[in-house]
Amino acid sequence: MTEVHRQDTQQLEALLATIDQAVMFVNPQQFVTRATPGSLVWFKPAALTGQSLTDLFPADLTQALGVAMDRAQTETRPQALALELIPERLPAWRTMGLRERCRVELRVVAAADGWLLVIQEQAHSATTRGSSQTQRDSLTGAYNRRAFMPVLGQSLAQAQRYDWPCSVMMIDFDGFATINQRYGLDTGDSLLRAFVNQMQAKKRGSDFFARYEGDSFVMFMPETNLEQGLLAAARVRRLAAELAIDTPDGPLAFTLSIGVSALTGTGDSVEALMARVNENLYVARQSGGNRSEGDQ
Structure with a gap:
């Protein structure tokens, strides 16, 4: 040398x-x-x-x-x-x-x-380090909508480019306002935190889970078609059925309504995918709750 x-x-x-x-x-x-x-x-x-x-x-x-x-x-x-x-x-x-x-x-x-x-x-990156606190939900520690939407956009574009399946799951608590009214806001907060902790522990490492707003949560699932997304939704509902919060009146049980939608192809978009998943969630709630609905 x-x-x-x-x-x-x-x-x-x-x-x-x-x-x-x-x-x-x-x-x-x-x-x-x-x-x-x-x-x-x-x-x-x-x-x-x-x-x-x-x-x-x-x-x-x-x-x-x-x-x-x-x-x-x-x-x-x-x-x-x-x-x-x-x-x-x-x-x-x-x-x-x-x-x-x-x-x-x-x-x-x-x-x-x-x-x-x-x-x-x-x-x-410096930008992300500076904004990391604004991308987390202060109550539950989960990512928030501000963090979720850019991830969804980039992940969707990559899935379309390489022809990968992917799905989105939207989760709503059934009767959450009633829970808050009956047991108090602190109990409602404890319920959300307990649910997020369980979701973080049970989800795949590749899934991106976030609090969307209020008692609504969303999860992007790569390498997941519609059938697999609905199976994942069933597992989330079982997780909720096994989770209970202690109250003065005894354990508080709850149920979830879930909408699932899958990427349809290169012509799909974030806006269209989110519209479908919200519509499927609406169908699940209007059908009595405690159920999952996917694309027809």
């Missing part, structure tokens, strides 16, 4: 040690030769080194990466991809420690001996 090469290597090491982004060095055969984690706690360089991109990503994402890598070389400028890393679709990453769905920006940079893949987790 020449003195100039040694100094360049030291400068690169110093730079990699200070940045938040994770970096994967990929050779012309598309194998990872080296990786650095940045601030991503689930990113394990030792587990990545020696693996091929086809080992790490499903075929559709590998194809998208291949296109970006070709463009990075021919256009001599970085190529950006907005990706959602879903543990269920990425067994290698799940083994490394990826437990929850993660939105990242992946930049592909051409190098003399391959490519650099620079990964920035969107949740670690």
Whole structure:
């Protein structure tokens, strides 16, 4: 190693040690030769080194990466991809420690001996750090509508691009106003908190659960068609049936009404999907509650 090469290597090491982004060095055969984690706690360089991109990503994402890598070389400028890393679709990453769905920006940079893949987790951006408190519901700790809607929009676009199924579930408490009137607001608050705690414990890591408004909650479910979404809704209703809050009059039981809608194709939209899920929820409530309804 020449003195100039040694100094360049030291400068690169110093730079990699200070940045938040994770970096994967990929050779012309598309194998990872080296990786650095940045601030991503689930990113394990030792587990990545020696693996091929086809080992790490499903075929559709590998194809998208291949296109970006070709463009990075021919256009001599970085190529950006907005990706959602879903543990269920990425067994290698799940083994490394990826437990929850993660939105990242992946930049592909051409190098003399391959490519650099620079990964920035969107949740670690300065904007998100500054607004994290406004994206959480102060009562339950769940994400709120402000956090949910951008996730839904980006996830829907990615599902349409790669032809993935996905569904949305809208959850309403039956007779929640009556519960508040009879047992008091504190009991109602305790009920909401207990429900959220159970949902957070039982949902998949890839599901995005949020408090939509009042006693309404919503959950985006990737890799989930309508039939699977309705099965998930049935599990949520069973969860509610098994959950009770102590009151002076004894345990307080409650039921839920749930609407479910699935992505219909590339012509679908966030607005249309949310309109359907709200309509299905309305049908469930008008049919007596304690039931789930999906697209007809």
